[in-house]
Amino acid sequence: MGVTAVxxxxxxxxxxxxxxxxxxxxxxxxxxxFGILGPNGAGKTTTxxxxxxxxxxxxxxxxxxxxxxxxxxxxxxxxxxxQLQASAMPAKLRVGxxxxxxxxxxxxxxxxxxxxxxxxxxAKRGDYYKSLSGGQRQRLSVALALVGRPKIAVLDxxxxxxxxxxxxxxxxxxxxxxxxxxxxxxVTHFMEEAERLCDRVALVDNGRVVALDTPPxxxxxARGGKTVRFVPSAPFEDRLLSExxxxxxxxxxxxxxxxxGTGELVNAVILTLAAAGVxxxxxxxxxxxxxxxxxxxxxxxxxxxxxxxxxxxxxxASS
Amino acid sequence: MNSLSLSAVSxxxxxxxxxxxxxxxxxxxxIVLNEARLTWRRPVGLIGGVGIxxxxxxxxxxxxxxxxxxxxxxxxxxxxxxxxILAAFGLAMLALLGVPIPLVSYRELGVLRRLxxxxxxxxxxxxxxxxxxxxxxxxxxxxxxxxxxxAFGAPAPVSPAGLVLSVAVSIAGLLPIGLLIAAVxxxxxxxxxxxxxxxxxxxxxxxLWLPRALMPxxxxxxxxxxxxxxxxxxMQDSMQTGFPPAAPLLVLTGYxxxxxxxxxxxxxxx
Numbered sequence: 278m279g280v281t282a283v284x285x286x287x288x289x290x291x292x293x294x295x296x297x298x299x300x301x302x303x304x305x306x307x308x309x310x311f312g313i314l315g316p317n318g319a320g321k322t323t324t325x326x327x328x329x330x331x332x333x334x335x336x337x338x339x340x341x342x343x344x345x346x347x348x349x350x351x352x353x354x355x356x357x358x359x360q361l362q363a364s365a366m367p368a369k370l371r372v373g374x375x376x377x378x379x380x381x382x383x384x385x386x387x388x389x390x391x392x393x394x395x396x397x398x399x400a401k402r403g404d405y406y407k408s409l410s411g412g413q414r415q416r417l418s419v420a421l422a423l424v425g426r427p428k429i430a431v432l433d434x435x436x437x438x439x440x441x442x443x444x445x446x447x448x449x450x451x452x453x454x455x456x457x458x459x460x461x462x463x464v465t466h467f468m469e470e471a472e473r474l475c476d477r478v479a480l481v482d483n484g485r486v487v488a489l490d491t492p493p494x495x496x497x498x499a500r501g502g503k504t505v506r507f508v509p510s511a512p513f514e515d516r517l518l519s520e521x522x523x524x525x526x527x528x529x530x531x532x533x534x535x536x537x538g539t540g541e542l543v544n545a546v547i548l549t550l551a552a553a554g555v556x557x558x559x560x561x562x563x564x565x566x567x568x569x570x571x572x573x574x575x576x577x578x579x580x581x582x583x584x585x586x587x588x589x590x591x592x593x594a595s596s
Numbered sequence: 597m598n599s600l601s602l603s604a605v606s607x608x609x610x611x612x613x614x615x616x617x618x619x620x621x622x623x624x625x626x627i628v629l630n631e632a633r634l635t636w637r638r639p640v641g642l643i644g645g646v647g648i649x650x651x652x653x654x655x656x657x658x659x660x661x662x663x664x665x666x667x668x669x670x671x672x673x674x675x676x677x678x679x680x681i682l683a684a685f686g687l688a689m690l691a692l693l694g695v696p697i698p699l700v701s702y703r704e705l706g707v708l709r710r711l712x713x714x715x716x717x718x719x720x721x722x723x724x725x726x727x728x729x730x731x732x733x734x735x736x737x738x739x740x741x742x743x744x745x746x747a748f749g750a751p752a753p754v755s756p757a758g759l760v761l762s763v764a765v766s767i768a769g770l771l772p773i774g775l776l777i778a779a780v781x782x783x784x785x786x787x788x789x790x791x792x793x794x795x796x797x798x799x800x801x802x803x804l805w806l807p808r809a810l811m812p813x814x815x816x817x818x819x820x821x822x823x824x825x826x827x828x829x830x831m832q833d834s835m836q837t838g839f840p841p842a843a844p845l846l847v848l849t850g851y852x853x854x855x856x857x858x859x860x861x862x863x864x865x866x
Contacts, residue, residue: 329713351715359713364706367630367698369637374630381626382716384619425714 280307282429282460288337290323297323299484310461312475320484321464322362325431329359341429355383358427360418362434368407372398372417375406376424383425395450396420412443423454430454433464448474468568482575495570497539505536505543507557517553521545623716631724641694646736649682653740657748669809672836677807679744680831684802684824686736690729691770693791696778699725700787709866718865730767737763758834766827769848772855773823779862801825823851
């Protein structure tokens with residue numbers, strides 16, 4: 278384990294009688310992409326707002342590279358780049374002017390030309406903010422989060438409102454940013470996004486972390502493992518597979534063998550069969566995903582109650 | 597994509613090091629520049645603060661009746677009486693509408709919230725707005741003065757130093773009122789409505805519809821204690837008699853202190 282970039286312990290935040298964050302703890306290692314996944318109203322945004330010093334927590338401690346976001350506020354703002362969910366820019370400022378201004382806020386800013394290029398905004402540099410599409414505004418917002426060359430980037434619902442192509446571009450960008458050594462705290466309610474990007478994910482519900490692990494481990498936990506289905510080229514004894522440490526169950530469904538297990542299940546099954554002279558045909562890996570994990574852990578669907586944008590509905594239907 | 601180099605991970609993290617002053621100054625310069633661009637690109641404030649008083653000045657200057665010296669005006673012309681009133685008009689437009697509306701819309705949009713996650717304190721946006729609106733305000737006063745003297749034969753100010761002081765104190769008294777409007781208004785529409793509802797009564801006491809010289813004693817007494825009444829009194833005295841008396845300057849200073857305190861107390865960033 279490397280340096281701890283983000284450390285949150287027993288964070289609690291209430292608004293009047295509403296408990297937004299009940300008890301949230303996690304720590305993020307430098308260079309990690311850490312996801313906070315949960316339905317709307319789970320307390321994700323409040324958690325990151327406290328983490329970046331926008332709101333004072335009721336109790337609990339927060340450290341960003343050892344700094345307190347309230348007490349060491351100025352320094353924290355220099356090392357943490359933030360992309361907020363609800364923040365627009367003045368309509369009649371041009372993209373270049375906004376970036377140029379934000380650039381001037383930092384002592385060692387990034388190269389605006391490079392950033393604008395990478396984010397695909399080069400052609401929009403001279404355009405007014407009001408003329409940008411939702412996706413372009415999101416990318417500008419990400420650019421502003423990165424222009425100060427932060428050590429930690431906090432991205433809240435970065436891809437909400439993006440079309441699928443733009444979303445994949447944003448994911449590529451995040452991976453590039455991480456490759457340059459930036460720790461990323463990613464708030465999302467898209468499973469696909471968390472599974473694709475995050476090294477570890479905290480599933481948050483009702484202001485609490487209900488599970489925290491890598492996306493595959495969380496998914497595996499949801500169904501007690503993954504399932505391989507295949508048609509064997511020749512008959513064989515169930516024992517051949519059921520004795521493998523990776524395998525927990527072997528079933529036959531008509532022509533198909535259904536093998537349930539954990540770890541490197543597919544490799545183990547295929548290698549063992551090959552050694553016995555059996556080929557597995559029509560192999561299907563039925564692995565449960567984060568959505569399954571979430572349903573299992575909280576009893577509710579991540580995207581069920583959300584109808585904010587068309588885009589989210591589509592995402593919910595496909596996952 | 598490979599050339600992306602954003603991180604400064606190799607550098608150690610010093611604790612609580614304030615942003616160096618040159619960085620802060622450069623940042624303020626950029627904020628002022630962008631605020632100035634916005635003011636220029638959405639020139640409602642410029643039209644209200646400079647255009648309208650100047651237009652009224654020209655219209656009044658062309659009215660023959662306004663050119664006659666009036667005993668009831670203390671021997672000056674109606675036009676001369678309107679010069680400080682129109683200057684106050686410009687100052688009030690900028691302070692009561694020009695300052696709060698953009699600030700409230702920034703809060704609505706989350707601009708101020710976004711800024712408060714950067715090393716630069718968001719009050720620099722307030723400061724930038726104040727600087728820009730007041731530069732425009734001073735320009736308005738200067739333009740009104742020059743046009744009234746050069747084009748319409750108004751007398752040059754008797755006490756230029758008094759006039760500079762009066763304008764400065766007037767700005768100091770009006771600006772915090774605008775900031776308080778920005779503090780209490782939740783939406784930019786509300787700010788606009790509150791600004792107007794403040795502007796018109798104050799302009800009444802400034803003498804826009806009934807110059808102070810013609811006001812009954814009761815109205816004049818009230819006028820003396822309103823910010824625009826005091827501003828007009830101070831500017832008019834500087835223009836026509838000499839260094840202004842302490843009373844209007846103290847009234848304006850009082851407004852500056854009280855509303856400055858209230859604005860500071862109630863201003864919200866989000």
